[in-house]
Amino acid sequence: MTQAANILIVEDDAHIRRLLRATVQRAGHRVAEAADARAALSLLDIEKPDVVLLDLGLPDRDGLELIGPIRARSTATLIVVSARDDSGEKVAALDLGADDYLTKPFDTEELLARIRTALRHQRAATGGERPSVIETGPIRIDLDHRRVARDGADVHLTPKEYAVLAQLARRPDRVISHTQLLKDVWGPAHEDRVEYLRIAVRGLRQKLEDDPARPRLIVNELAVGYRLSLRDEG
Template identity: 60%
Template sequence: MKARHTVLVIDDEPHIRRLIVATLTRADYNAVEAANAREALDRLRTERPDVALLDLGLPDRDGLELVPLIKQQSGTTLIVVSARDATDEKVAALDLGADDYLTKPFDTDELLARVRVALRNRITRDGGELALTVEDVTIDLLARTVVKGGKPVHLTPKELAVLEQLARFPSRVITHRQIMAHVWPKEHEHHVEYLRALVRSLRQKIETDPQRPRIINNELGIGYRLCVPSEGT
């Protein structure tokens, strides 16, 4: 099973939202809607989108005011999609932290291309890799697929979310708290037992010998590490 990237569509015009949501859904994204600034900030907290598409002409708040708030409150990549085509508006949005700017009316193919670029940049901006191979397992973070020995591996969305966190920074210890905040973003209380159960299930699916794991290593009392052999070993 492939876990879909989530894109938040923030626009007060219903027909524009429907167009964008339909375009994203056909491209296999999970599209979430917000009709105003209040809803947008709420969706950011509950949905943790990978990318946000922001219209500047919102009814309850100017979209430019939202740009720094979105960047400060989340790691979401932000693309402004607005009818405001003046150069100073574009510069202002980018200076405030927007990652890209697309002017309405737009071509839907171009919109999807901008989203794909945003996702690639999101993965690589902190030094992460788009894809990596460990033992006989290949993890593609952009496509969100896992292949072992040339055959696709079926992972649940939560299993994939755990593996994604580890694969973004191979050989680095990722703490229990960091992983759980990513996998269960809507829950106020996390239980490490749930995470351990997910890791056990993951090892059954990707390790050659789950009892002697070579891919996902446990750092006792701290977290987990995706082990990537260094060059020459």
């Protein structure tokens, strides 16, 4: 059973706010609600949420401008839930510090899965643990020993392929933008060389996916970034 958590919903649309509240309460979580940016910042200190669900279209302040202040005042996982589906908005939100981005209309089970993932990472961090081994389907990623196996057999990766996979594995089930991956793996001078990243991801899919043409492990968020998908989300 999922451990109960404090969820702060920041959403100006009353109908969507009710839907979000019903969804997270059904999963056993406690809920606080804010209809604008000012109320959201006030509730951060009072409620001390574990997860913030943030809409970007707020009446008193653009949600993108709220990400920085939330990050400065809270360690909560920040999931943007927005109707804005432009890739530039998604990249901006992730680069500003959002942990995840879910586009409206959204599937409620997917939202709950993202929350479960966030809470698992938080429990590991609180316990002083570092996820040194990530397992998803037949793939095992051992970050401490820099080893990757598929069905128990070692998989040879190039240094760049491994570096990309390691970055994704350290934040599984979260989208990491192209820019961030390029900075982390190739350095700031190469943050616009998306073709480098595509080549590395193509190599990873050839070696790790059951069907590289229909990837389920390394998932693409179109024009935004990549996510390492854990297949046992239930």
